[in-house]
Amino acid sequence: MPSEARFRALHAGLIALTLLLALVSLGLGQYHLPIGDVVTHLLHPYAPNEIAGQVVWTVRLPRVVMAFLCGAALGLSGATLQGVFRNPLVDPHIIGVTSGAAFGGTLAILLGLSPLLMMSSTFSFGLAALGLVYLIATLQRRESTLVLILSGIILSGFFAALVSLMQYLADTEEVLPNIVFWLLGSFATANWHKVMLVAGPVLLAGSVLFALRWRINLLSLDEKDARALGVSIKPLRRGVLVSCALLVAAQVAVSGSIAWVGLVIPHLARLLVGADHRRLLPTAFWLGGGFMMAVDDLARTLTDAEIPIGIITALVGAPVFTFLLIYSQRWSAR
């Protein structure tokens, strides 16, 4: 495990790399703008009548910021959930929030609701899914990790079926393409309004998790051990799960469901800094944000049109995960 000084250097390096990546992302796009122009425009206040300034300030900047926030949210919640459930195969789908939110979104598209109503429906169904997970756990009068995971799987399956039902009910010519595109995730319609909507929950839940980061280490211990240390597990776990749900629901509400990031990024972060959540959480946060910005760069520059994010995260994520598995196997065998 790297020493404290090494971790600090790594952390600072990650932040610098992410900022650099953000700047590079601002220079990429279908509208031809040299990076020098981008910097000039960034240094000047936004002039609404100028097309290049408009591209930088109202198209690229909100999009890059939103991609960063969503990726960071997924990385952070994935790392936390893997710790809480003591299971490296866990990703944000496990607590049912992603599927619940996806159902809220497809329902809103089917009903033709306005964008704001659609985002609220997505967000509230995501949180409602976590509520239901706890309801099922309470009805079983147990609240162990196993019960929570099983309830999450039950609800994921249930909401996934509802999403399929919505797709089946949707008109194949008009509404279905909308639903499919939304479900695969996209930052194409990013604007400052959406950035604000996702920034609130990410900052709030992110700082809660960050403040709790050493306690999350305790959650990843055996429940008996943690109790022996005088920490009451259940309220802590509830707080952590609600924070994760906030992160995931906010991300799905603004950009549709995006798979793989929440699974792969925590593993990558663990390879870099080890399993201590005090180091793992910030690392996963920056890595997730940076990864998502890079993926979004591909999504908007590979073709003239937009490619859904979910396709690229899976195409990139699956080989990366395979590589990590092989690499970590060899590493531990040594």
Added chain:
Amino acid sequence: MSRRHRLYLCTALACSAFFASAAAHADRTVTDQLGRQVTLPDHVHRVVVLQHQTLNLLVQLNAQDDIVGVMSSWKKQLGPQFARFMPKITTLPMPGDLTQANIESLLALHPQVVFVANYAPTEMIQQIQNAGIPVVAISLREDAAGEKNKMNPTMANEEQAYNDGLKQGIRLIGDVVERPKEAEALIDYTFRARANANAAVADIPEDKKVRVYMANPDLNTYGSGKYTGLMMKHAGALNVAAATVKGARQVSLEQVLQWNPQVIFVQDRYPEVVKAIESDPQWQAIDAVKHHRVWLMPEYAKAWGYPMPEAMAIGELWMAKKLYPERYKDINVDAQAQDYYQHFYRVSWKSHAL
């Protein structure tokens, strides 16, 4: 302030002056088919079109030279043979599709107007509009207020909603691209040809009508509420699925056996379905298959959810003649198709052209 810096500032000022003057010239307002008021420049000659129906109509209004960007799925939606009517389409940039657009690709094309479908996401329309590009939404339907962007609109009178909607849509598109004369000519021709073609089968009583099934791949078919049903009605046919199925749906083979249609139509874009039905033992008991009446429709007979003028003008005629040849003895459908294609596509009609 460096020289380079000053140059940027000057460019910026020049750009803003240009845009301000462009804004001052924009004194044309049209109402699109979502009921939105859209302000357009006086003269439009750079158009991006993200809806296939509108793309087809623009070509028929002889406005194909104004198109600078098209939807990415045009080939899938209109068929590869569409390039015959508009050869340069294969080289045009594709900045988006029915449900999404890459805003930077759009801006890079400097379009003066973007045509989108009425069911394009509100966010997408808003985003393009916020970037300063006028957006015109086309539904080809005349819906009541509040039903305009719905998927299953409540239509008091389907027939009228589609007829008036098509006329309204063609006029709107003609207005935007400054082809009002061409728009009126297309409307005139279409509805006149349709009235002529329909007359011969208008008096057939319900119980004497030929029972028809529309076969899409994998047992998908069209029920009521889409133009397909109207097309069959105008050709004197009865859609067997309309009684129990609404919109585009998958049905079971047992259901089709129960309906026992006398004729099966297959759209031009699914030629493999004809072979599949004719060779599948499960289908052999059906009346249409027994009597070899599984027919592939020509490209102009677009049995889509939305009516296209060529489907109304010659597609319905083709279908009617196929079903009731004795009532159309003196009518040469190919000659009429030829006439339509010469008029509006400026190419000659070839059957099974690729």
